[in-house]
Amino acid sequence: MVLKKTKKAIAFALSLSMLAAVASPITASAKVNGKEGRTLPEKFGDDTYKNMFDSLYDDVVTNGTANGYLSKDGVPYHAVETVIVEAPDYGHETTSEAMSYLVWIAAMKDNLSGKSGELAKAWKTMEVMIPSEQSGFMKKTEPSATYSDEWELPEKYPTDMASGNTGLNPIHKNFCSAYGSDNGLYLLHWLADVDDWYGFGGGSGKFTFINTFQRGEQESCFETIPQGCVEELKYGMEGRGIKGAFTTEDKVAEQYAYTNAPDAEERAIQGVYWANRWGVGDASVEKLAGKMTDELRNDMFDKYYKKIGETTTKSDSSAGYEGAHYLMSWYTSWGGALDGAWTWQIGCSHCHQFYQNALMAYAANDTKYSCISSNMKAEGAAKDWKESLERQLEFYEWLQTPEGPFAGGATNSWKGRYEPYPSGIATFYGMAYVAHPVYADPGSNGWIGNQVWSTQRIAELYWAAKEDGNTEIANRAKAMLDLWVKWFTDNVKWNKADEDGKQVPFQMPSVLKWGDNAQPDTYTPGKKPANSNLTFTIDGYGYSDVGCLSSLSNTMLWYAAAEGVKPGTGDGSELGIKAYNQAKALIDAMWVCYRDDIGVSNTETNGSLSRIFEQDVWVPESYNGKMPNGDAIKNGIKFIDIRTMYRDDAEFKKLEDYYNEHKDTKKFELNYHRFWHIGDYLMAVGTMATLFPDAVPDKDYAMDKEVPEDRYNNTTEARKGGDPSPTTAPTSTTEPTADPTVSPDPTVEPTETPTVKPTETTTPTTPATTTTPSETTTPDTGLLGDVDLSGTIDVTDLSTLSLSLVDKKELTGQSFKNADVTKDGKVDLTDLATLRQYLSKKITKF
Numbered sequence: 001m002v003l004k005k006t007k008k009a010i011a012f013a014l015s016l017s018m019l020a021a022v023a024s025p026i027t028a029s030a031k032v033n034g035k036e037g038r039t040l041p042e043k044f045g046d047d048t049y050k051n052m053f054d055s056l057y058d059d060v061v062t063n064g065t066a067n068g069y070l071s072k073d074g075v076p077y078h079a080v081e082t083v084i085v086e087a088p089d090y091g092h093e094t095t096s097e098a099m100s101y102l103v104w105i106a107a108m109k110d111n112l113s114g115k116s117g118e119l120a121k122a123w124k125t126m127e128v129m130i131p132s133e134q135s136g137f138m139k140k141t142e143p144s145a146t147y148s149d150e151w152e153l154p155e156k157y158p159t160d161m162a163s164g165n166t167g168l169n170p171i172h173k174n175f176c177s178a179y180g181s182d183n184g185l186y187l188l189h190w191l192a193d194v195d196d197w198y199g200f201g202g203g204s205g206k207f208t209f210i211n212t213f214q215r216g217e218q219e220s221c222f223e224t225i226p227q228g229c230v231e232e233l234k235y236g237m238e239g240r241g242i243k244g245a246f247t248t249e250d251k252v253a254e255q256y257a258y259t260n261a262p263d264a265e266e267r268a269i270q271g272v273y274w275a276n277r278w279g280v281g282d283a284s285v286e287k288l289a290g291k292m293t294d295e296l297r298n299d300m301f302d303k304y305y306k307k308i309g310e311t312t313t314k315s316d317s318s319a320g321y322e323g324a325h326y327l328m329s330w331y332t333s334w335g336g337a338l339d340g341a342w343t344w345q346i347g348c349s350h351c352h353q354f355y356q357n358a359l360m361a362y363a364a365n366d367t368k369y370s371c372i373s374s375n376m377k378a379e380g381a382a383k384d385w386k387e388s389l390e391r392q393l394e395f396y397e398w399l400q401t402p403e404g405p406f407a408g409g410a411t412n413s414w415k416g417r418y419e420p421y422p423s424g425i426a427t428f429y430g431m432a433y434v435a436h437p438v439y440a441d442p443g444s445n446g447w448i449g450n451q452v453w454s455t456q457r458i459a460e461l462y463w464a465a466k467e468d469g470n471t472e473i474a475n476r477a478k479a480m481l482d483l484w485v486k487w488f489t490d491n492v493k494w495n496k497a498d499e500d501g502k503q504v505p506f507q508m509p510s511v512l513k514w515g516d517n518a519q520p521d522t523y524t525p526g527k528k529p530a531n532s533n534l535t536f537t538i539d540g541y542g543y544s545d546v547g548c549l550s551s552l553s554n555t556m557l558w559y560a561a562a563e564g565v566k567p568g569t570g571d572g573s574e575l576g577i578k579a580y581n582q583a584k585a586l587i588d589a590m591w592v593c594y595r596d597d598i599g600v601s602n603t604e605t606n607g608s609l610s611r612i613f614e615q616d617v618w619v620p621e622s623y624n625g626k627m628p629n630g631d632a633i634k635n636g637i638k639f640i641d642i643r644t645m646y647r648d649d650a651e652f653k654k655l656e657d658y659y660n661e662h663k664d665t666k667k668f669e670l671n672y673h674r675f676w677h678i679g680d681y682l683m684a685v686g687t688m689a690t691l692f693p694d695a696v697p698d699k700d701y702a703m704d705k706e707v708p709e710d711r712y713n714n715t716t717e718a719r720k721g722g723d724p725s726p727t728t729a730p731t732s733t734t735e736p737t738a739d740p741t742v743s744p745d746p747t748v749e750p751t752e753t754p755t756v757k758p759t760e761t762t763t764p765t766t767p768a769t770t771t772t773p774s775e776t777t778t779p780d781t782g783l784l785g786d787v788d789l790s791g792t793i794d795v796t797d798l799s800t801l802s803l804s805l806v807d808k809k810e811l812t813g814q815s816f817k818n819a820d821v822t823k824d825g826k827v828d829l830t831d832l833a834t835l836r837q838y839l840s841k842k843i844t845k846f
Helices: 004-027 049-062 096-113 118-129 172-178 262-277 283-300 358-365 381-399 449-467 471-491 546-562 574-594 607-614 644-648 650-662 675-691 709-713 795-807 813-819 829-839
Strands: 093-095 144-148 161-168 191-193 208-211 255-259 333-337 343-346 350-352 409-411 431-434 493-497 503-514 536-542
Touching: 049 096, 049 675, 093 096, 096 118, 096 262, 096 675, 118 262, 118 283, 172 283, 208 255, 262 283, 262 358, 262 449, 283 358, 283 381, 358 381, 358 449, 381 409, 381 471, 449 471, 449 546, 471 503, 471 546, 471 574, 493 709, 503 546, 503 574, 546 574, 546 675, 574 675, 574 709, 607 650, 644 650, 795 813, 795 829
Parallel strands: 144 343
Antiparallel strands: 093 191, 144 161, 191 208, 255 333, 333 343, 350 409, 409 431, 493 503, 503 536
């Protein structure tokens, strides 16, 4: 016989276990992508930021192959998922960008462990992006740069090369002298087919360099024709290969061609520099990073090495160092004949603020932490990087709006043809302002990643220069960051509604729209312009872009640390404290709301994917060829017609079926684990652990739960973290205000259309004694689930129902009716289980 008191104890224990089960999804692994969040234990726990970093690193790198991030050889894919088009046109391609993130997070891993090892492994993996086929390149001291007009539309291509109009890289001979024993340039090609999906590697599944963009500013990623970087005339048109689609030559020579995106090299070097400052550097890696920094000077020159200036024309000769803009341009490209008979190289006339990295330029000038500066061996390196650091800082100052965000960039070749600049156009050292350098479909400076990636480096520079006593540079960085950080802390939205009217805890600006006639003032050296005419508006908000949210958080943490913020003490500037609070809240909320069994991710949609089925790909009528799989390359094709392998992909089949039914892809739900997204999140968490080691993560977040205002808007004292008591989320008394949002299409650089749909609830409230948001109504009226007639549905109702079932004590009246959540006329264990599912958000209604 069980005593009544004992039965009560059993029932109470039962209710507690149920309470724990209900609370767990909310406090430890909230719903992710409409499903339960993480179901696996955290390898190293998540009670500290270091442990969070180690647990996620374990998923992404240590077990990266098993979880789909890495190939069998440890090469990071662009994304775990395959159906993705956003510069890479297939998820299991990789980019130099992804490789640089591997190096960056490895440096942070060594920092947090206090020992070296991961950085060297990551750098060695990254070297697969350095082309091995560069026949004769370091033997020819004067590779040619033969001029060819650029045009706005792909339909204007191919264009003839101008015979006799040949430029000359003035520093290549220095690299031949210093690194002549190398096979070629120690730079990263930007894109590779990791598993040979396209088949340019012969279909053997081996890692293969490929390229896409070739034809003007309007050539989107949906309009490209992929090609192998090593053209052996095996595919495409007989005698012309794939290359023949981009040239007017009747006979195409067997050749190689590569293009770098210097942002990637900069990030990898940035990681090596910090590893050295953290005391976990690797001398062998630093030697290679120094060489890479040295050769990155190839990106400091006009496309055809012509003079930087307003009067330059396409007929002008190359101008040596007068062709140096000293900025990081969009690329350098190089190549040559497979037999080594000839070589070529071009720079780039277009410079974007997005690709600048003043922190890396600072590292190249640093003689105290000299791991980079001491390993540059070619003539002129120190002088060029000194000039580049100053020029990059001036470039940022020229392009900054009065509000804070940075405008696009500048070019020395108007319209890609050295045409006269428009009357009244603003200039920077003779280069014309361009709102969207390089790409216009969509505009290259719309995506918010262009802000957070680049400015994160300025924040690191601010901290490093201040730490080093370099007051002049620190003050210049601070002046820019004061504006930029204030704008972002003012414009991150908390506890608002998304475009579908669902409340979400946080949103950040996702797209900026630049005024049609907006431009900075013409730059006067040494004077920061007022830029009153440099205007923009926010054109969209989002909350699924883990990478940009994390990069924003990382930026604000470095700024806060440089501002002297010490959590829990009140030390630091008012803006620094606010920046710290917002960064911490974003990092913590993403961990709880977006953590899943392999990473940190959230559902998104992308209306641009309809272009897979609709977008015409320009192929000249005179060209007829075949892709490696036999797909015809001919006039009139669309994106999918030369990528029919996609139709063997189960996820692609779902996308195509959806498109066929709806004639668009606007609401097709996608879930991506992009490697760079995870990299940025890891770096944000690692930065928190490094700069604020005593901070404790908050865990009481949920997508449908309000974030207490003091978490993000406190300007007097930085939160230390830990239990949020005594502050609780305020009870909402009205429906959440729906701010207008715009779903952006993806840009040439990776982006997302954030339209996640959180679990639908009524007006959320979060009393201090409850774990989940609850519905409210007048007591003693019919509300399914309100067993104790309190007017709310919460864990007390679960406890009341479980006690009644154990005691066999029948509920009566309205309490019985409310407990019958299955509506079958009786109250039993099925009702108990259903109520538990409701409170744990497995179901949203009875």
